[in-house]
Amino acid sequence: MERDDGPKAARDHSWAARLHRLWMVTGGVTDVTAMADHVYALLLAEPEVLAVVGTRWTGGELRYTRRLTSGTRPVTEVAEDGTKSAGAARRPDSSDPAAHGPAVVDRLLPDGEGDFAPEHRLLSDAGAAAALECRFVLGENDWATLSVGLAVPVGPDDPLRQRLTQVCDVLVAINRRIVDVRAHERRQVEEAFLAEASFLMDESLDIEETLSRVARLAVPAVAEGCVVHLFQPDGRLVPVARAHVAATAQDWLSEVTRRDTWTGDTLRRVMRGRTGVVLREAELAGGPFGAATDGPGRLVRAVSVSPLRARARALGTLTFLFQRTDEDISGLRMLDDLARRAALAIDTSTSYELRRRHVAQLQRHLLPPALPSPRGLELSAAYAVADASLDVGGDFYDAVQRGDEVALFIGDVCGRGAEAAAMTGLARHTLRTLLEDGAAPGRALERLNQALLREKVSRFVTALVTLLVPDGDGYLLHTACAGHPPPMVLRADGDVAEVHVSGVLMGVLDGHRYRTATVRLNPGDTVVMFTDGLTEARDAGGVMFETRLVDAVRRCGAARGAVAEHLVGMAADFRASGDDDTAVLVARVTERS
Incomplete structure (x- = not known):
């Protein structure tokens, strides 16, 4: 070529x-x-x-x-x-x-x-x-x-x-x-923001605190102003979180988002849809935002509103106020994504709170509403939930006064949840009825064991029953145990000793006989009964609270009527792991007048 x-x-x-x-x-x-x-x-x-x-x-x-x-x-x-x-x-x-x-x-x-x-x-x-x-x-x-x-x-x-x-x-x-x-960089920034917002929302189960954190994070990263509205049970749409880049505009934003008719109508209109909207210029006419208005709203060039929806339910709205140019306004996809995450966090928090109330109500029915006040004895009890899953625990306790005698019992059903709750109710009410009818501690445990075997329960039960019988200026403590941690006795002089008593857990063997151990309690002596959630609490190094129990009981002796609360509190401060509930029942011998 x-x-x-x-x-x-x-x-x-x-x-x-x-x-x-x-x-x-x-x-x-x-x-x-x-x-x-x-x-x-x-x-x-x-x-x-x-x-x-x-x-x-x-x-x-x-x-x-x-x-x-x-x-x-x-x-x-x-x-x-x-x-x-x-x-x-x-x-x-x-x-x-x-x-x-x-x-x-x-x-x-x-x-x-x-x-x-x-x-x-x-x-x-x-x-x-x-x-x-x-x-x-x-x-x-x-x-x-x-x-x-x-x-x-x-x-x-x-x-x-x-x-x-x-x-x-x-x-x-x-x-x-x-x-x-630019689109890649913006996606990276948006994804980082959404990740941070999700982290903040996952960090707390308090709805208003969670949303306040999101609003503060979004201003000015996303917009110059942010408001979150939630539906109330009476149907009102109420602002529960707000933030503005100008501190002087906070009161204005609160008043506008609470009382302005145009804003309320706009939010409800968006809630009827599935996706958010961005309103600009003429679309802001009639409201408190845009160049035609006065005050802080005059600087607002655009308003975005995204619905908060979870499980097909309208929860509220997420609103952003923009004073920046169109090029700097986050895309509606990101704003709606943030709204979806916020709605899921709200739904999770709401469900958690509802479940917490239900569990607390059920747990109250499994525990006595009050302890008796027998002459010569000072009774106290404490209960702490350690499981974040909010399943009902199997710990129970009660006290029965029959004349001058007082019967105390404490127990634990294996596992958590509805089945454990049902067995807890069965065990507590059966023991209470048997003791009210005059059954001795060992006999009461034998009868409960038979009842559990007849029901063919799939969970075992542990329990400890003590009967305090007046004896001179003190009491005789008769104790029977079914696979439960034995009680501790704190003497008036500070000495701490375990009551040596044992027996197999209930719901497993038929025909077992539970023997009884007897010790004397003098004025100033205290008997401490507890579930294994107390002893099995572990610190960060894996050491169990059981190793501190004797010293903890001795130190709590000075608390007198608050021994149970102090003991549970010490275990809670010690605990780094362990998800079992803790129940403590305490009886202190006082002067019998």
Whole structure:
């Protein structure tokens, strides 16, 4: 093949090299306008070109013009707000930018401006008699033109046409890359924000505290103002969390979101839909936001409202107030995503609180409403829930006064949940009835064991029964045990000893006999009964509270009537792990008057 080394080939080679350099300098460009100096200089270097003019448009509205002529520096003129020109007629089709790439149009300047404003004036002032105009799409409502002024028209095969198109192709590609980078960066920021918001919402089960944290996190990261409304049982939509970047606007925001009719109607209208809305300009008419209003609301340029919905239930709304430009407003997808996460957190917290109340109510029925006040004895009890799952525990206790005698019992059903709760109720009420009928501790446990075997229960039960019988100025303590931790006796002088008594747990073996151990309690002595949740609490190193029990009982002796509460509190402070409930029942011998 014969090599063409003529002037045209050299010029084509020079153009390709310069176009390549243009592409290479775009690496750090963050806006396509930053390429203007390079692009205009490249085109102005062409022999036929007298001047280069570029325009940027939003729809049919001119944003700015930029021009360069030989021997001058580029000049940029920002269009006045609301300036309209012939842009609407010239606007390229942006429905499919790939199918409608840059298009070159011939212009004869002596014909008048027509639909070639403002380029006509600028190129004519530079002495041009003709022009080539190239239009190209940069975004959905964003487009631009690049025009070169010529001394004379060029032919249809002139290389300048292709070169102008190539430059515009480069600008489109650069802009696309910039848009992609910005979108990626925004997604990263949004994902980081959503992750942080989710973490805050997962950290607490208090609804209002959770939403307050989200509002404070969102301002000013997402918007200048944020308000969360929740439906109340009576149907009212009430703001429960709010934040504003201006401290002086806090009271205004609270008043507006609580009492303004337009705001309330807008929120309820959004709640009837499934997705959020962003309101701008005329859509804000009639409300407390937008340029037509007074006070802090005048600075608000847009308002977004997203419904809070979970499990097909309307919970409330998440509203953002924006004072920033459209380009800086977070996408509705992200705002709705945040609303979905907030709604799930609200639903979880609501369900947790409802379940907590139900469990607490059920637990109260499994424990005695009050302990008797027998003469010569001081009784106290404490109960602590350790399981965060909020299942009903199997610990129980009670006290029965029968004349001068007092029967105390404490027990534990294996496991948690509804089945454990049912067995707890059975065990407690059976023991109470047997003791009220005068059964001795061992006999009461034997009868309960038989009842459990008849019911063919799938869970075992442990229990400890003591009977305090008056004996002179003190009491005799008769104790029977069914697989339960034995009681501790704290003497008045501070000595602590375990009552040696044992027996197999109930619900397993038929015909077992439970023996009774007897010790004497003198005035000032205390008997402490507890479930294994106390002894099995572990610290961070895995050490069990059982190793501290004797010392803890001794130290709690000075608390007198609050021995049970102090002992449970010490175990709670000690516990780093262990999910079993703790029950403590205490009887202290006082002076019998």
